[in-house]
Amino acid sequence: ETGVTQSPTHLIKTRGQQVTLRCSSQSGHNTVSWYQQALGQGPQFIFQYYREEENGRGNFPPRFSGLQFPNYSSELNVNALELDDSALYLCASSILAGGPPDTQYFGPGTRLTVL
Amino acid sequence: GENVEQHPSTLSVQEGDSAVIKCTYSDSASNYFPWYKQELGKGPQLIIDIRSNVGEKKDQRIAVTLNKTAKHFSLHITETQPEDSAVYFCAASLPSNSGYALNFGKGTSLLVTP
Numbered sequence: 001e002t003g004v005t006q007s008p009t010h011l012i013k014t015r016g017q018q019v020t021l022r023c024s025s026q027s028g029h030n031t032v033s034w035y036q037q038a039l040g041q042g043p044q045f046i047f048q049y050y051r052e053e054e055n056g057r058g059n060f061p062p063r064f065s066g067l068q069f070p071n072y073s074s075e076l077n078v079n080a081l082e083l084d085d086s087a088l089y090l091c092a093s094s095i096l097a098g099g100p101p102d103t104q105y106f107g108p109g110t111r112l113t114v115l
Numbered sequence: 116g117e118n119v120e121q122h123p124s125t126l127s128v129q130e131g132d133s134a135v136i137k138c139t140y141s142d143s144a145s146n147y148f149p150w151y152k153q154e155l156g157k158g159p160q161l162i163i164d165i166r167s168n169v170g171e172k173k174d175q176r177i178a179v180t181l182n183k184t185a186k187h188f189s190l191h192i193t194e195t196q197p198e199d200s201a202v203y204f205c206a207a208s209l210p211s212n213s214g215y216a217l218n219f220g221k222g223t224s225l226l227v228t229p
Contacts, residue, residue: 004158033216042121042204042219043159056216090158096215103149104217106158 003027004093004107012113013081021076021110025093031055032074033104034066037088049074050096078112086114117142119207121220129228134195136223138205139187145209148181148188149217153202162203163190195227 003026013019025032031050035043045058049068063079072093078085088111092104118141128134140148146167151159165172165179165188172179176195181188192199202224206217 031215035217040222042119042206042221043217045216045218048216058216092217094215103161103164105161106151108156108158 004091004105006089006091006107006110008110009108010111010113012115014115015081015083017081017114018077018079019081019112021078021089021091021112023074023076023091023093023107025072025074025091026105029093029095029105030072031094031096032068032072033092033094034074034076035090035092035106036060037090037109039087043090046076055096081114083114086112088112117145117207117209117218119205119218119220121205121223123223124221125224125226127226127228128195130195130197132195134190134192134199134225134227136190136203136205136225137187138189138207138220139185140207140218141186142207142209143183143186145207145218147208147215148179149206149208150179150190151204151206153204153222155201159204192225195225197227197229200225200227 005024033048034046037043047057048055052068068074088109090109092106094104095102121138149164153159178191202222205220
């Protein structure tokens, strides 16, 4: 077990709705990254948060947004859900200390289904 | 951006045989290459990683090799066991102002038959 937890485990929403997913990082880690994994594909980078600021973003539209809190936990928010947003959403925690990135440890994911 | 290709997409071996999975990357600035194992219904689990200043790394039955000139890296699993059956992903990370994103391959589904 990595110590990274995510909630909820599963979620079903309808098109147009909004969703919030949550992640608690491993103790001592200050960075959280979010990934989207479609069925049968590798994870795709959404964005990364470091010290409560967005530290980088992949090729995802602005309706994907996030937050990181002082305790380094994080939220992923998706507005105006589309059918293609159905996927496993993974968060990964790591340590960023001004040098090369440390290992990213993944949580179990949240399975989002959009109907 | 970085593009990672992974082969084969499926691999079936008999217990005790070796398994090799290969990945190539496009950006020569990439400097960190982890391998993850993902079992059904679970998140990816790191099994081994290598940085660009090292050519080879081994951990018991698992080894990774890196050829920076050719921009490819490989995972080697020896003496495979049925519990090695899972989907394996390679990834590459390059230092940038866009965060330390992992760029993943599409995965290799490994089946180890008794």
